[in-house]
Amino acid sequence: MAITSAPAASRVTGRPAPPPAGSPRTGPGRKVRDNLTGHAFLIGAVLCFAVFSWYPMVRGVVMSFQRTRRGETTWVGWDNYLRILDDPSFWTAWQNTFYFTALALVLGYAVPFFVAILLNEFRHARGYLRILVYLPVMLPPASALFLFKFYAYDPSDAGLFNAILKALGLPTSQWMQSPEMTMPAMVIASTWMNMGSAVLIYLAALQNIPGELYEAAELDGAGIWRRIVHVTIPQTRLILALLAMLQIVATMQLFIEPLILANGAGAEDSATSVAYLIYQHGFFQNDLNGAAALGVIMLVVLAGFSAVYLRLTAKQD
Amino acid sequence: MAQDSGTRTLISPAQLRRGPGRALYWTLLTVVIIGFTLVFLGPLYWMVTGALKSGQEIAQTPPTLFPQDPQWRNYADAWHNLALAKLLFNTFYYAAGAVLFQLVLDTAAAYSLSKLRPIFGNAILGLMLATLMIPAMVLIVPQYVTVIDLPILHISLLDSPFAIWLPLVANAFNIFLLKRFFDSIPEDLMAAALMDGASALRTLWSIILPMSRPILGVVSIFAVTAVWKDFLWPKLVMPSPETRTVSVGIYAFAGGTPMNVVIAASVIAAIPTVVIFLIFQRNIMSGLTTGGLKG
Numbered sequence: 001m002a003i004t005s006a007p008a009a010s011r012v013t014g015r016p017a018p019p020p021a022g023s024p025r026t027g028p029g030r031k032v033r034d035n036l037t038g039h040a041f042l043i044g045a046v047l048c049f050a051v052f053s054w055y056p057m058v059r060g061v062v063m064s065f066q067r068t069r070r071g072e073t074t075w076v077g078w079d080n081y082l083r084i085l086d087d088p089s090f091w092t093a094w095q096n097t098f099y100f101t102a103l104a105l106v107l108g109y110a111v112p113f114f115v116a117i118l119l120n121e122f123r124h125a126r127g128y129l130r131i132l133v134y135l136p137v138m139l140p141p142a143s144a145l146f147l148f149k150f151y152a153y154d155p156s157d158a159g160l161f162n163a164i165l166k167a168l169g170l171p172t173s174q175w176m177q178s179p180e181m182t183m184p185a186m187v188i189a190s191t192w193m194n195m196g197s198a199v200l201i202y203l204a205a206l207q208n209i210p211g212e213l214y215e216a217a218e219l220d221g222a223g224i225w226r227r228i229v230h231v232t233i234p235q236t237r238l239i240l241a242l243l244a245m246l247q248i249v250a251t252m253q254l255f256i257e258p259l260i261l262a263n264g265a266g267a268e269d270s271a272t273s274v275a276y277l278i279y280q281h282g283f284f285q286n287d288l289n290g291a292a293a294l295g296v297i298m299l300v301v302l303a304g305f306s307a308v309y310l311r312l313t314a315k316q317d
Numbered sequence: 318m319a320q321d322s323g324t325r326t327l328i329s330p331a332q333l334r335r336g337p338g339r340a341l342y343w344t345l346l347t348v349v350i351i352g353f354t355l356v357f358l359g360p361l362y363w364m365v366t367g368a369l370k371s372g373q374e375i376a377q378t379p380p381t382l383f384p385q386d387p388q389w390r391n392y393a394d395a396w397h398n399l400a401l402a403k404l405l406f407n408t409f410y411y412a413a414g415a416v417l418f419q420l421v422l423d424t425a426a427a428y429s430l431s432k433l434r435p436i437f438g439n440a441i442l443g444l445m446l447a448t449l450m451i452p453a454m455v456l457i458v459p460q461y462v463t464v465i466d467l468p469i470l471h472i473s474l475l476d477s478p479f480a481i482w483l484p485l486v487a488n489a490f491n492i493f494l495l496k497r498f499f500d501s502i503p504e505d506l507m508a509a510a511l512m513d514g515a516s517a518l519r520t521l522w523s524i525i526l527p528m529s530r531p532i533l534g535v536v537s538i539f540a541v542t543a544v545w546k547d548f549l550w551p552k553l554v555m556p557s558p559e560t561r562t563v564s565v566g567i568y569a570f571a572g573g574t575p576m577n578v579v580i581a582a583s584v585i586a587a588i589p590t591v592v593i594f595l596i597f598q599r600n601i602m603s604g605l606t607t608g609g610l611k612g
Binding site: 212282291 | 360361489579
C-alpha cells in the first residue's frame, strides 16, 4: 500500500494544498497516486453498479427497440411497443395497477399515519406495540401470502375472515374468487405485510415536532382534530410527501401478491398487474424484448409521477 | 428513538393524568394492545396452529381455535418433502455471502467517497444515487439478460451464488447510509492517522471501522433480510431445485402439496427472520428511522 501523507487540508477542502517547492514527494505525481488509492477503494462497488445497474438500464432501452429470434438480433423500431399495446391484457393490467395503487394510498398510506399518531400518545407498552406493527415486515412475503391465500381468504365459511364476518353477522365474501374483492383483498394483505416501516418512520418524524406548537395550539382553543390538521400534518409534510412517492413507486410494482394470491391473473383477469405482465412476456412467452418495452413504459409513467411530485413539493416550500 | 416520557405530544400530559382523561387513556391503551395483538400476532398464531390441524379439521365450520389433535407430521412432512434443510442452507449461504460482499465493497466505496474523495467521486456518487429512482421491476429483464451472458466475459451466472451476491452490492442506499456515517467521523482523526504515516487501508481498518460498528450492524441485518425476503430475482437466476431459496422452493412445491404442509413450510421459512428481528429489533428500528429518512 502506498504511503499517503498528503497535507490534511486537501482532505478537508477537497482541493490540494499548495505543495512545498522542490519536494519530489509532492506535485502532480502525489495527486495522481492519491486519486488512484481513492479509485482502488471504489472499483469493486463501481463495477457492480456498472454491470448490474447502469448497463442494464441502457440495455433495457436498447432491447426495447430490438428483436432477438434464434440468436439473431435486429432493429425493429417501435414494433415491440405496438405488440405490447396490442396485448389484450395491457389496459386491464394498467387499470388494475392504478386501482391497487389508489386503494393502497387510501388504506396503506392513511392508516400507518394515524396508527403512528395514536402510538405516539401512549406512555406504556411502546416497545411492544412497535414490535407488533413491524413483525409482519420481517416475514418472507411468500410465507405471509400463503397464510392469506389458504387460511384468511378461504372462500368457504371455514376461512378465518369469513368466520369472523359470520360471527359478526356480516355477509361473507368469496375473496380471491370474486373479481370485485380481488384487489381489496390484495391491498389488505399488502398493507398488513408492509405498514410497519411507514409507522416507524412516521413515529420518528412525530417525535421531532416541538411540543410548544401543540401547547400554543391548545391555548388558542384548538381541539385534537384541529391540532392534527394545523400542527401534526404541516410539521411532517415532507416525510408525508416522500412516503407518498415511495409508496406509489412500490405499489406500481405489484407482483408477488397477484402471483401467489391469485395464481397470476386472478378471477376474470382481475389481478393481472403491469409487473406481472412483464414477467409473463419475458419469461413465459419468450418475449424478452416486449417485456423490456413494457419496462420502459413503466419507467416513463413513474417518471411522470415523480415530475408531478417534484412540482408539488417545490411549490410548497 | 429518544425516551420522550417528558415531551409534549398531541394531547397534554396533564389532561391524561386527570380523572376522565386518565380513564380514557387506559381504556384506549387496553383496546389498542388487544387489537394490535389480534391483528398482528393473531394471523401468526393461526398460521402456526393451522399447520397442526388435519385436513378435515381445517375445512371445519366454524374453524377451531386450538388444534384438536395436533398433527406434528405436517411439519415433519414439510421438512422432508420440500427438502427444507437444503433450501434453508442455500438461503443462509446466499445471505452470508451478501453480507460479506456488501460489507467489504460498499464500505470501501463509502470510505473512498467520504474520506479519500478521488476525482469524479461526486459524479460517481450521483450516478449511484440515481439508481434509487429506478424501480426494480423495470430493470428485471435487462438484468436477467446481463446475468445469463455477462458483458466481455460471456459467462452465465445462472445457478451461481454470484448472481445474488454481486447485484446486491449495487445498493445505493447502503453506500449512502455508510457515507453519511463516515462523514460524521471528525477529519482530525483522519489527519492524525495520516500524520503518523498510516495508509488509507490502515486508517479504514484501525480507525473508521471500529467506530462504525452500529452502522455496519444495520447494513448486515438489512442484507440478510433482503436476501431472505427476495422472491422474483432468486426465482429467475436460481432455476434448478438444488440452488433454490426457501421462498422459491415453497412456491415451487405449493401446487402439488397439501395446504397445511405448505403453511408448515412457510412457518419454518419465517422463523430465521423473526428470530433475527427479535434479537436485533433495537438496531433494526433505529437503522430504519435515523439512518433512513431523517436529515
